[in-house]
Amino acid sequence: MGKVAWFLVIIIIGAVVVFKFPELLDPLSYDSIPDLQDDEVEAFVRLDVRMKESGEWTSSGALSSYRSNVTYFVYNVGGANASDVHVILCVDEVVFEDFVLPSLVVNDYFRDEFSVSVRYDESKQVTLTASCENSTDNATIQMCTTLERASFNSQSNKLYVTPDDPLVLQTLANITTSALVPDWIEIRDWVSNNIQYTVDSEVHGVAEYWQLPNETLTLGTGDCEDFSILLCSLLRANGWDENEVYVVLGAKDNQYHGWVKLNVDVIGWQSLEPQSGALDTLVGDFLSLSGFEAMYMFNDTYFETL
Numbered sequence: 001m002g003k004v005a006w007f008l009v010i011i012i013i014g015a016v017v018v019f020k021f022p023e024l025l026d027p028l029s030y031d032s033i034p035d036l037q038d039d040e041v042e043a044f045v046r047l048d049v050r051m052k053e054s055g056e057w058t059s060s061g062a063l064s065s066y067r068s069n070v071t072y073f074v075y076n077v078g079g080a081n082a083s084d085v086h087v088i089l090c091v092d093e094v095v096f097e098d099f100v101l102p103s104l105v106v107n108d109y110f111r112d113e114f115s116v117s118v119r120y121d122e123s124k125q126v127t128l129t130a131s132c133e134n135s136t137d138n139a140t141i142q143m144c145t146t147l148e149r150a151s152f153n154s155q156s157n158k159l160y161v162t163p164d165d166p167l168v169l170q171t172l173a174n175i176t177t178s179a180l181v182p183d184w185i186e187i188r189d190w191v192s193n194n195i196q197y198t199v200d201s202e203v204h205g206v207a208e209y210w211q212l213p214n215e216t217l218t219l220g221t222g223d224c225e226d227f228s229i230l231l232c233s234l235l236r237a238n239g240w241d242e243n244e245v246y247v248v249l250g251a252k253d254n255q256y257h258g259w260v261k262l263n264v265d266v267i268g269w270q271s272l273e274p275q276s277g278a279l280d281t282l283v284g285d286f287l288s289l290s291g292f293e294a295m296y297m298f299n300d301t302y303f304e305t306l
Helices: 003-020 154-159 167-175 183-194 211-221 223-237 283-289
Strands: 043-051 056-060 063-075 080-090 094-104 110-120 125-129 136-144 243-251 253-266 266-273 293-298 303-305
Touching: 003 063, 003 094, 003 293, 063 080, 063 094, 063 125, 063 136, 080 110, 094 110, 110 125, 154 223, 154 293, 154 303, 167 183, 167 223, 183 223, 223 243, 223 253, 223 293
Parallel strands: none
Antiparallel strands: 043 063, 056 063, 063 110, 080 094, 080 125, 125 136, 243 253, 243 293, 253 266, 293 303
């Protein structure tokens, strides 16, 4: 057989494969299709629901959530055309979408996608059911979102600074009450006086566990990064610009520590030890943080490896 003839045979075979199995063109298609005998003419509906790895953590300055895109398929891999295919999509047993496909021909499929937001450390269950006169199929996925709680050297650090958190805003309103004392001093003093230093192992049973500001406020305890994240969040909520206040993580002699870097109008950039009050500004802060080398710096919109 000549080269031209072989080329035509390859093209014909490829066309037959694509026509018979259109899902091969789609990277999210399921792994296998059931083998149906020639005498099986019943319409068969099969679903495949998969989570695409395109989701991301988001935060508007309040509580963090994970936004994920879900793509789903309804296939007809039977021997006859399907009609009036009823599709129901539920999120946590609440109907999210409910519609009917007028027809679905043999070897064809319907595809759609939607987005779901899941609050940190929570989960959602998505159930998809498709049915017609002769067949029913369903699929379920469980979306669990766990916030990274030891977040060194990670862009997810930004999720921890939450100036728009309602509890942060409420706390700030109760702190800044004096017209004679600068707000940043009142905020700093409040954090050092009202949050008790406690190691993570005593509270959470693990060596390292970063707390969100509302968790630190609710517990009334935290370690160095919890103090720093809370202080930075309160200062951001107080109106300090995103390029004026940061949480800084550093180390000295293999010991990690967190503090806050603030651009104070009169005295310029200052490194603040959040566990100390305003009287420690300048000399006390310098002594507490002396020898620590900054490694990372971040707030709710910014992250940098130093």
